[in-house]
Amino acid sequence: MDNDRPIFVVGCPRSGTTMLQLMLHAHPRIAIPPETRFLLEGYRERRRFGDLTNPGNRRRLAEWIVRRKQSRFDDLSLDPETVISEIVDGPPTLGSAVGAVFRAYARRFDKPRWGDKRPAYIAHLDVILRLFPTAQIINITRDGRDCVSSLKxxxxxxxxxxxxxxxxxxxxxxxxxxxxxxxxxxxxxLRYEDLVSDPETSLRAICEFLDEPYDPAMTEPAKVAKIAVPKHKTWHQRTHQAVSTARVQSWRSRLTPTELGLCETTLRRRLAVNGYPPAEPDASSRPKTGDLLRYRIEVARHDLGRLRRAARHTVDRWTGAAPVEDQRTTTFRR
Structure with missing residues (x-):
């Protein structure tokens, strides 16, 4: 039986997730669509659709995924009615409904494996693995100073x-x-810097992880960018260019001294652990007190959100909530 494990690309925004998405999409057996906004949102809203053993409730869920503008379903270039019918006729779980969309996308390219890419998934791997217990996760890490430079x-x-x-x-x-x-x-x-400096070596390691044969087409993601990157996402224009190391350590010219000081003060240990040597900021690089406070507020906000999600998961276990697992993935069940 063919390997049909879902593939999820995750990481901090602006860390190279889109480039990696395109590299995987260039593989003859793998389809990774543009970012959507219905997996995590559907999981949060799952109770509103009621008992999914009821076909009418599955239709409500399908219409929510396909018709809601925020879902970005239109970026997939799929027939809405066909996908709605597949969700209604499919297994009665949220994971099965979400998986139906991505399977339809893979069929568009006549490929047997599907995946998904969204940086935010890195903070929700528990949700991903509840919906898709056989999923394979690929995380890409980039120098935090370059991510900050790009995000700003x-x-x-x-x-x-x-x-x-x-x-x-x-x-x-x-x-x-x-x-x-x-x-x-x-x-x-994997690290972004390693991927752009030696794409073949990093991609061969990914293919070994995925139990797929390596294909040289993966080193030329720009060739599929017109297909898998929506035109309105102008911030991804570099994906239409050849892979290069041009943006490695671009933080040296893109961060102001005080911005660099903030990164070095707050991220120094994490940078070192991930193989990014610290800079040696001068006296003008002292971070602003207000920026340090805002950083701590953001960290606290993230931590609070995580505690809330953990509490909801605990409630689900206590109350015997309905299963959410995708029931169409057949291989490597854990």
Missing amino acids: EMSWHKRGVPAAAAAWARAVDRAAEAARSLPAATYHQ
Whole structure:
């Protein structure tokens, strides 16, 4: 039986997740779509759809996934009615409904394996593995100073440099937890810098992890960018170019002295652990007191959200909540 384990690409925003998505999508057996917004949102809202053994409730869930603008279903170029019918006719779980969308995307390219990419998943791996217990996770880590440099330039990032630094800290902390707790056959980690400097070596290691043959087409992600990156996502324009090391350590020219000081003060230990030597900031690099406070507030906000999710999971276990697992994945059940 063919391997049909779902593949999830995760990491801090602006760490190379889209480039890695395209590299995987270039593989002849794997399809990874543009980012969507219905997996985590559907999990949070799952109770609103009621008992999914009722076909009418499955239809309500399917319509919510397909018709809701925020889901970004339109970016997948799939026929809405076909997907709705597959969800209604499929198994009565949230994971099965979500998986139906991604399987339809893989069929669009005549590929047997599907995956998904969204940086935010790094903080929700417990949800991913509840929905898809056979999933394989690939985390990509990039120098936090480069991630912060890039995030601060994004039109959709509204919370400033302290929040960007906190997002990177959260991502590498969750990645470290996953590396400790998940089996080697479930979790794989790589660095952006290694991937762009020697794509073939990193991609061969990924293919070995996925139990798939390596394909040289994976080193040329720009060739599939027009297909798998929506035109409106202008911040991904570099994915249409050849893989290069041009943006490695670009933080040296993109961060102000005080921004660098904030990163070095708050992220120094994490940078070192992940193989990124600290800079030696001068006296002008002292971070602003207000930025340090905002960083700590962001960290506290993340921690509070995690505690709330853990509490909800505990309630689910106590109350015997309905199963959410995808019932169509057949191989490597744990």
